[in-house]
Amino acid sequence: MKRFIAAFLLATPLAIATDTLLPLANAGFEDGLSGWTLSPGAPAEAVPEAASLGALGLRVKTGSDFQISSTPLPVQPGETYAVEFWSTGSKEESGRVAVKMIFKDASGSTLKPAMGKIRKWPAGSTSAGPFWENSILAAAAPENAASLSIQIIPAANSDPGTAMLDDFMVKKLGEIVPMQRDADGAAPIPPADPARLALLEKEIADNPHRGKSAPRIVLKLDDFGPRNGNVHPKWIKVAQYAKEKNIPVTFGIVAKGLEEDAPAFFQWTKERNAAGEIEFWNHGYDHAEGPNAEGKKVQEFNGTGFDHQKAHMADANRLAREKLGFPFISFGAPFNATDANTVKVLEESPDIKVWMYGNGKQPAGKKVLSRCYAVTIESPTFIPNYADFLEGYAHNRGAEYFVMQGHPTHWNDDRWNQFIKIVEFLVAQKAEFVKASDFASK
Ligand SMILES: [Zn+2]
Secondary structure (H helix, E strand, O other): OOEEEEEOOOOOOOEEEEEEEEOOOOOOOOOOOOOEEEOOOOOEEEEHHHOOOOOOEEEEEOOOOOOEEEOOEEOOOOOEEEEEEEEEEOOOOEOOEEEEEEEEOOOOOEEOOEOOOOOOOOEEEOOOOOOOEEEEEEEEOOOOOOEEEEEEEEOOOOOOOEEEEEEEEEEEOOOEEEOOOOOOOOOOOOOOOHHHHHHHHHHHHHOOOOOOOOOEEEEEEEEEOOEOOEOOHHHHHHHHHHHHHOOOEEEEEOHHHHHOOOHHHHHHHHHHHHOOOEEEEEOOOOOOEEEOOOOOEEEOOEOOOHHHHHHHHHHHHHHHHHHHOOOOOEEOOHHHOOOHHHHHHHHOOOOOOEEEOOOOOOOOOOEEEOOOOOOOOEOOOOOEOHHHHHHHHHHOOOOOEEEEEEOHHHOOHHHHHHHHHHHHHHHHOOOEEEOHHHHOOO
């Protein structure tokens, strides 16, 4: 049994847990379906197309009734267990399945899971794609529990389609220890497990792109604007580094800043744009979030109504043309929060050709660049995290592109070093760094 340190960031920021990995039989489907029990006729196979790590993964056709169960693992009542897995849909016909933690007593009766020490549900559904995403379920073993198994069943909300699952892990969670903040009050980089990093680096080296091209990478850096009329030194640092590496970057402008009297900022921005080094894109007009008249929390492009969104989109696009002398080509909403009105507004915004993290089902006539939550710069937000990036990247080899989000003004030296590590890894993978606007149909 292997012991290692893992960070449970989503559940408990600034805490680390010493966990025990449990020996789940054939957790990555490398031995086909052995170790898993299928109901008769269950539409499931272990196939290479469903591999996220390794050579095989589980492909399930949705739309009929079935049940797939793992080999049970012994548990101790009161202890918290977590189940992690990776999943995606198929490009052609995405479906979803549900994954549940099943606790049983010694006589084989199913028990209700108890509340665990991290805030997660004991059941969840798979990602519909297009990327592989990580899910974490957790619960405490209830009184009299003797075993835990994983059950895969149809999801309540799934259309007929295909779901793919791989790389299950079951952990018994250890004590959760709060992490110390840095001297400057910043949250530190979550600790990484060196053995896990080595395993992932080897996995990637053995099969870098799963027979596809190296991915295209958009570095989507948010919240650019003038500070005291000039460019914040942390943005200049990114620009200089990117130029040194000869890679383009993209900076999202909150357009209200363009109303300021900031000649030095305007000159810097125009020069970088003219040199083709940086794409500046529409990141809203005011980036506001707050309660509306009914007290409901809304964001600039979510819940604010058509007229509000129309005006903010138009003002931002106009300010770019007026103050910078070029149009915004790409849009990425503040908080990545949009609604049906955003689709209508975008349909009426001819400047915008590319919608980052947009609505793939209602693209508003734009090229939508989808979000891969697992492959990004920051995890959690504001903290560049090479280990989490590498985990996501390994599981998503073969993807056409990744649009990776970051917020450079939040990066201290430690965080900067993680960002550099991520970029240099991607350079070594021969990834092609591009602008979002490079995806616009010309
Ligand atoms: Zn933002």
